Amino acid sequence: MTANDLGGFLRSRRERLTxxxxxxxxxLTRRRVPGLRREELAELAGVSVGYYTRLEQGISASASGAVLDALAAALRLDPAEHEHLRVLAAPSRPxxxxxxxxxxxxxxxxxLAAIPGTAAVVLDHRADVLAWNALGHALLAGHVAIDAPDSAVRPNLARMLFLDPHHRALYRDWHAKAQVTVASLHQAVARHPGDTELERLIGGLAADSPEFAKLWARRPVRTCSFYVRDFDHPVVGPVTLANExxxxxxxDQRIGLFYARPGTADADALTLLARR
Incomplete structure (x- = not known):
């Protein structure tokens, strides 16, 4: 999974670019591979074909900042993908x-206890739930014990998204949420090489969920701290919430906050959920 992250990422973006x-x-000749050929990308980036091939095959594990910038420009990477490329190529990546x-x-x-009107959950880089407030638990996982984050095996929102039908059913746009989750795990692997628990999580998801395996192979990368989430909640029904x-x-932890604009039907639904 992590033997050639840099090469795998480069190849995925090369094959994506027409x-x-x-x-x-x-x-006029028929192309036998999707996207660009290695020699075409090397020419666009101003590097030799042999050097680029060594990068993609994992023979060379790092590259200079100038080469990375040239590859990012040639591959039309967005800022999040460009930064991910830099992380993967860092020579001193511990x-x-x-x-x-x-x-x-x-x-x-x-x-968390001080914001009872907002659903909140704390995740680590593996998407393990470290804590949630009462409303966060009721919104995201009311079917599991509220003290589950303090147990020996914590809930994991990535695993729940792909393998728990109750949690999966919450998201009206499940595919968009799945892409964001897989992208976050890819970035976590880049930041934490050698994390055996993270590797075990990803290996288990790839084995148990064909949808995860397919998304993982695409190597999605994105950075965004704000979304609008559409839920179908079993208690309060359809509700749209901001997710900061x-x-x-x-x-390497983050707090997910789910809230609605005061005076809206969505805010009323959150209030009802908090009472129940």
């Missing part, structure tokens, strides 16, 4: 065998 989009005349359990700071738990994600300083 000659027309890259400004290359397609020619291997941290982080199989240890993530810890939640008490102050963050206090913060806040990254915690000094921790």
């Amino acid at each position: 000659p027309e989009a890259a400004g290359i005349e397609p020619g 291997v941290r065998a982080r199989s240890r359990r993530s810890r939640l700071r008490p102050s963050v738990r206090d913060l 994600t806040v990254t915690l300083p000094d921790d």
Whole structure:
């Protein structure tokens, strides 16, 4: 899964880019591979075919900033993909065998309790639930025990999204949510090479969910902290909520906040859910 992340990412973006989009005349001969050929991309980026081939095959594990910028421009990468490419190619990317359990700071738990009108959940880089407030639990996982984050096996929202039919049914646009989740896991792998628990999670999802395996192979990358989520909740029915994600300083953890504009039907639905 992690032996050649840089090469796999480059190949996925090369195969995605059509000659027309890259400004290359397609020619009259039939193309045997999707997207650009290696020699075409190398020429666009101003590097030798041999050097680019070594990058893609994992023989060379790093590249200079100038080469990465040239490849990003040639591949038409967006800012999030460009940054992901830099992370994957970092020569000093530390291997941290982080199989240890993530810890939640008490102050963050206090913060969740202080915002009862907003559904809130704290996740680590593996999408393990470290904590949620009562409304966050009721919104996202009312069918599991509220103290489940304190148990030996924490709920994992990525696993629930693909394998738990109750959680999956919450999202009206499940496919969009799935793409964001897989993208987040790809970025987590880049930041935490050697995390055996993360590797086990991804391997299990790929084995148990063909949908996850297919999305994972596409290597989606995106960075966005704000979404509008459409839910079909078993208690309050259809509800549309803003979803803001806040990254915690000094921790690879984030708080997901779900809220509605005051005075709207969606806000009334959240109030009803909080009461029940």
